Amino acid sequence: MSNRRLLVFNILRGVAAIMLALAVAAVFIFLTSKEPLTAMKYLLLGPLVSFKATGLVFNSTGLFTILAAMIPTIFTGLAVCVMFSANQFNLAGEGVVMLGGFVGALCGIYLKINSPLHPVVCVLVAAAVGGVIMLIPALLKVKLGASEMVTSLMLNYIIMFVVLHFLNYNFADRTKGSTQTYPILDTARIPEIIANGTKLTWGFVIAIIFVVLVALFMYRTKWGYAIRMIGINQSFAKYSGMQVGAMIVLSQVIGGVLSGMGGSIEVLGRFNSFLWKELPGYGWAGITIAILAKNNPIFVPFAAFFIAYLNKGCQQMATYSDVPSEMIDIIQAAIFLFFAAEQFLAKYRQKIVVKNTQMDLANQAKAAANAEGGSH
Amino acid sequence: MEQEDFVVQMKGISKVYPNGIAANQHVDFFVxxxxxxxxMGENGAGKSTLMKILFGLEEPTDGEIIVNGEQVHLTSPSVAISKGIGMVHQHFMLVPSLTVAENIVLGMAPKKSGIIVDYKKAVEITEENAKRFNLLVDPNAKVMDIPVGMKQKVEILKALVRGARILILDEPTAVLTTQETGELFKELVSLKEQGFTIVFISHKLNEIKQITDRLTIMRNGKSMGVYETAGISEAEISRLMVGRDVVLSVQKEKSKPEGSVLKVRDLEYTNKWNKKVLDGVSFSVRRGEILGIAGVEGNGQRELVEMLFSLNVPDAGTATVNGENILQTEQRAIREKGVSLVPEDRMVYGIAGPATIEENVISDRYSKKQFNKGALFNVKGIHSESDHLIADYRILCKSRKQQVKMLSGGNIQKVVVARELSSKPKLIIADQPTRGIDVGATEFIRAKIVELSRAGAAVLLVSADLNEVIELSDSLIVMYGGKIVAYFDDTSQLDDMVMGEYMLGLKHQTDEEIRRVCYE
Known part of the structure; x- marks a missing residue:
């Protein structure tokens, strides 16, 4: 019973953190905007609602675009969940998304496979490359003790510039005004579920399937179990006989595979060619999402939805009012602060605990008496 | 209540920790x-919590505290110190790399021209107080070089120098030898004669009878009343503490040891401070026998256990289990040879606190065939394994899904023991298996160890609790200064005064006598 009550508390605490963050955002909006109410309206409702003369109308296109925006971030969110569960603060998801997108696009351009398997092959190659590249921070950590946080962060920029180098000097379509590759073959494109131009592709279905797969992996397999135990207490894992080094590498390789998939699915679903000239930001969003989801894969789609909604709201707000879209950074920062602050609402939590304990005490004493009496 | 001269009155104190443990329930405590x-009370009875509240380390959920007739809110140790309350913790709070004098003036150091620490003055302060309170210490020695007994004196001095008139000592004798304990008691009596008030936390009955005037007994977070020490028998105290008459002697039949399982030969280790911690350690543990290692903590026992589980690397020497090397290998390989370890520090090695009981009891066997179905876990198999272990080892919990960190100390240790003893081990290394847990769990764990050894397991028992090591072991060795200084092949006639002399390095056996423990 008490466990359930604390779960409810944790959910309420999350909601309260989000509300407070929005309140902080509102303060800034009211301080800086000449039309704060319009700004707030678009921020909070804009993503899903059209404001017509006749009133508010549900905007299904809005919903489709939000779901479409979740595709890459679900993958990066899952990737971060796995790596953070092993207590590995690997931040290279960002670079690996870009690399995955690039590799996926190249496979889509140069591999001639005239079958529905073409995108599958592209995504698998991108995933494999993503996994291999994550061996760098993982092995540096396990073999040399180098902090994966530092090496992975640096790796992002190495990946970005290497990709840009090849894009500029080897694969650029010179007939185009801006730097981009030749068009991705039609056979390699990931189609939309409903052809309505919202880019909600079958990639979304694959993402949801991976949510289930990763959740199963983390909670129902020996590898996921070992990864979680290592994340909780590495000394305990080592002493228990787990292969700590191998699992640390595995967690980061899986993170790379998922990030590489996310990047390639995004590029093959959304664009005609590869045209990213900087890091796309999905890796960073994945970190936010994993933190909101408390590293639990099942919560990842919800967190991804929330972030996508917030992004869209900020875009709408920037389009229809005088508040810049950077407001989203303030909101995200505030959510982070309240989420990360262990003591947030701790007093209230303590009250619940005291109440629970007093209720349990009588039962416990009874149980103890029974256990002692029964076994002698 | 009649008007008495109380320095401390704690009334109706309750404390609920964030993990839901009600450590104190309406406790009255008057000194x-x-x-x-x-x-007095078993571990987990709430003594330490009550004293932490009195020293300002924990805030009570409910209740009031009156010190010297004044109602106080002890929100931090500095407030408590300003009210004349000092505490000596079970685990010393000293800076090992600083000298005794520096530790004593830490945070209130005398200054030359306001900036530079006046070390001479610090030494003077230390010497003056040491003389005044009759607590002899060497002001210029580094804390890491002095024996445990002296560290404790430093702690007491530290509190007194800060103006404490009420001293709380949290299990001060837990780390002391019989001789050192005697010395401490003389000092405490002398402090009492000088008008100091001393609160003495302990669960050792003989000590309490020896030096205290009155006693308060706690059980399960509640006070069982206050008594004049002279007017209550040890049996009565024991009954009040435990709630039933416990026989703490271990029931076991005579061992019939045969054939060495563990053979350790000439183990050497020098630690990073260039101190020789293991110096030519050789012994054998045989099938069906419990070999105890007695000794004051810090004489190489911890390092020895670390080596035997490959958590550390020795400089020289060998260790084999049934002829196979166990040094510098993987824990998985060691476990596959049938070795299990009940680790000294259960919170660091023994458990993953935020994980469930189930996840904790399967940590050594989760990859076995019976718990996996193809790529996935065999969830049913794991559930039934953990339910069995919870039942067999009487782990008191709501369900297998309960977080281990929410359990009491004794139940946490039962989780560790359940895992380690249920893997059909050939060699069990039990390092302080009952430290800090209640009598019920202690008895249970000791009985389990005996049961397994009589069924043919070899047991290496390391314990700082002299009673435990003598009662539980069939034979024992004493470690001092990284060496084995004595071997007794029969523990039934051992006397703790004699043991104390070996443990303090005052006596040691001849090499031939010690070599007898190296069975083939």
């Missing part, structure tokens, strides 16, 4: 001026 007052 008279100038007495030595024992606070």
């Amino acid at each position: 008279r001026k100038g007495e030595i007052h024992a606070l």
Whole structure:
């Protein structure tokens, strides 16, 4: 019973953190905007609602675009969940998304496979490359003790510039005004579920399937179990006989595979060619999402939805009012602060605990008496 | 209540920790001026919590505290110190790399021209107080070089120099030898004569009878009342503490040891401070026998256990289990040879606190065939394994899904023991298996160890609890200064005064006598 009550508390605490963050955002909006109410309206409702003369109308296109925006971030969110569960603060998801997108696009351009398997092959190659590249921070950590946080962060920029180098000097379509590759073959494109131009592709279905797969992996397999135990207490894992080094590498390789998939699915679903000239930001969003989801894969789609909604709201707000879209950074920062602050609402939590304990005490004493009496 | 001269009155104190443990429930605790007052109870009874509240380390959920007739809110140790309350913790709070004098003036150091620490003055302060309170210490020695007994004196001095008139000592004798304990008691009595009030936390009955005036007994977070020490028998105290008459002697039939399982030969280790911690350690543990290692903590026992589980690398020497090397290998390989370890520090090695009981009991066997179905876990198999272990080892919990960190200390240790003893081990290394847990769990764990050894397991028992090591072991060795200084092949006639002499390095056996422990 008490466990359930604390779960409810944790959910309420999350909601309260989000509300407070929005309140902080509102303060800034009211301080800086000449039309704060319009700004707030678009921020909070804009993503899903059209404001017509006749009133508010549900905007299904809005919903489709939000779901479409979740595709890459679900993958990066899952990737971060796995790596953070092993207590590995690997931040290279960002670079690996870009690399995955690039590799996926190249496979889509140069591999001639005239079958529905073409995108599958592209995504698998991108995933494999993503996994291999994550061996760098993982092995540096396990073999040399180098902090994966530092090496992975640096790796992002190495990946970005290497990709840009090849894009500029080897694969650029010179007939185009801006730097981009030749068009991705039609056979390699990931189609939309409903052809309505919202880019909600079958990639979304694959993402949801991976949510289930990763959740199963983390909670129902020996590898996921070992990864979680290592994340909780590495000394305990080592002493228990787990292969700590191998699992640390595995967690980061899986993170790379998922990030590489996310990047390639995004590029093959959304664009005609590869045209990213900087890091796309999905890796960073994945970190936010994993933190909101408390590293639990099942919560990842919800967190991804929330972030996508917030992004869209900020875009709408920037389009229809005088508040810049950077407001989203303030909101995200505030959510982070309240989420990360262990003591947030701790007093209230303590009250619940005291109440629970007093209720349990009588039962416990009874149980103890029974256990002692029964076994002698 | 009649008007008495109380220095401390704690009324109706309750404390609920964030993990939901009600450590104190409406506890009354009154201390008279100038007495030595024992606070007694099993581990987990709530003694430490009550004293932490009195020292300002924990805030009570409910209740009031009156010190010297004044109602106080002890929100931090500095407030408590300003009210004349000092505490000596079970685990010393000293800076090992600083000298005794520096530790004593830490945070209130005398200054030359306001900036530079006046070390000479610090030494003077230390010497003056040491003389005044009759607590002899060497002001210029580094804390890491002095023996445990002296560290404790430094702690007491530290509190006194800060103006404490009420001293709380949390299990001060837990780390001391019999001789050092005797010395401490003389000092405490002398402090009492000078008008200091001493609260003495312990669960050792003989000590309490020896030096305290009154005692308060706690059980399960509640006070069982306050008594004049002279007017209550040890049996009565024991009954009040435990709630039933416990026989703490271990029931076991005579061992019939045969064939060595563990053979350790000439193990050497020098630690990073260039101290020789293991110096030519050789012994054998045989099938069906419990070999105890007695010794004051810090004489190489911890390092020895680390080596035997490959958590550390020795400089020289060998260790084999049934002829196979166990040094510098993987824990998985060691476990596959049938070795299991009940680790000294259960919170660091023994458990993953936020994980469930189930996840904790399968940590050594989760990859076995019976718990996996193809790529996935065999969830049913794992559930039934953990339910069995919870039942067999009487782990008191709501369900297998309960977080281990929410359990009491004794139940946490039962989780560790359940895992380690249920893997059909050939060699069990039990390092402080019952430290800090209640009598019920202690008895249970000891009985389990005996049961397994009589069924043919070899057991290496390391314990700082002299009673435990003598009672539980069939034979024992004593470690001092990284060496084995004595071997007794029969523990039934051992006397703790003699043991104390070996443990303190005052006596040692001849090499031939010690070599007898190296069975083939």
